[in-house]
Amino acid sequence: MSMMDQDILKVLYTQEEIAARVKELGDQMYKDFKGKNPLFVSVLRGAFIFMADIVRACQVKSDVEFIAVSSYGNATRSSGAVQITHDIQQDISGRNLVVIEDILDSGNTLSFLKQYFLTKGAASVSICTLLDKPSRRTKVITADYIGFTVPDEFVVGYGLDYCQKYRNLPYIGVLKPEVYSGE
Ligand code: PRP
Numbered sequence: 001m002s003m004m005d006q007d008i009l010k011v012l013y014t015q016e017e018i019a020a021r022v023k024e025l026g027d028q029m030y031k032d033f034k035g036k037n038p039l040f041v042s043v044l045r046g047a048f049i050f051m052a053d054i055v056r057a058c059q060v061k062s063d064v065e066f067i068a069v070s071s072y073g074n075a076t077r078s079s080g081a082v083q084i085t086h087d088i089q090q091d092i093s094g095r096n097l098v099v100i101e102d103i104l105d106s107g108n109t110l111s112f113l114k115q116y117f118l119t120k121g122a123a124s125v126s127i128c129t130l131l132d133k134p135s136r137r138t139k140v141i142t143a144d145y146i147g148f149t150v151p152d153e154f155v156v157g158y159g160l161d162y163c164q165k166y167r168n169l170p171y172i173g174v175l176k177p178e179v180y181s182g183e
Contacts (some may be wrong), residue, residue, distance in 0.1 A: 004166055008156075008173035013148060015170040018130075018158060021147050022050070025128065026057025027117055029098065029145060032126075033060050039095045039135055041088060043109065044068040046102035049159040049167070050130045050147075065089065082112040084115065093121030097130075103161045104129040104146075107139030131155065131172070148172075154180060 013021075029038075037060075042051035044066055055064060068086035097117050104110055110127055117125045128145035135152045154177075156162050158168030162180060 003091075004169055006100050007176055007179045007182070008088060008169075009102070011171050011173045012150065012155060013158075013172040018147070018172065019053075022034045022053045022057050025145050025147060026054060026059075029054075029058045029128065030060055030096045033058070033062070033096065033098070036077070036096045038098050039065060040098050040100055041065045041067055041114065042100045043102075043169065044086065044154045045167070046159045047100050047130075050102055051100045051123040054128065082109055084116075091121075093118060094123050095126045099125060099127050101127065101143075102131060103131040103137045103155075104141070105130070105133050107137050107141040110143075111139040111141045131160075161163070 003150035004055040040051065040055050040062055042048060042064065044095070045068070051064070055062065065088040066086065067084065069087050070081075070083040070085055099110065099113060100119070101110060110129075114125045114127065126145070127141075127143040131150060131154040132143055132146045132149045134149065154162065154175045155172055156175050157172045158173065159167050161167045162175055166175070
């Protein structure tokens with residue numbers, strides 16, 4: 001048991017359960033994108049681990065890009081303002097994009113990005129999120145591919161952080177309240 005494991009209240013999805021679901025999503029996207037030369041766009045930082053696994057689970061001829069958006073505190077989060085801090089490096093006009101996210105929460109990030117990519121001329125923008133938290137949604141947006149639908153709990157691991165930590169846990173777990181209480 002690692003120091004990080006001690007901060008976890010319960011495991012939601014084990015490493016094996018995640019791998020099995022990633023394989024299913026990869027197979028599904030293979031059928032949908034075979035021959036369509038998709039461009040997988042990962043939203044940094046949280047999606048970097050899911051991205052690495054999903055592109056290997058989906059063996060279509062494709063390429064990858066990375067985009068970073070401002071991570072905002074709770075106060076600005078409610079404003080819905082999203083800023084790009086690192087943009088993709090190529091012309092996406094006419095391309096079929098698949099945006100890879102770790103979690104779809106309020107929907108601010110993905111509704112902004114979807115519109116942004118369409119404005120830049122993408123032929124299509126699909127969304128693949130590992131976790132979906134529909135109870136928190138404030139924007140009208142749904143993902144095309146969803147790993148797991150989760151309740152409104154503080155989840156970490158497999159890319160998801162608390163104060164930039166726990167991203168490297170191989171499973172997804174719920175953080176003990178005492179770890180973040182007192183904020
Ligand atoms: C998280 C997550 C999504 C976004 C989802 O990113 O990775 O990008 O929030 O929330 P939303 O649906 O309410 O927009 P965060 O800002 O925590 O940065 P990170 O990816 O670096 O962890």
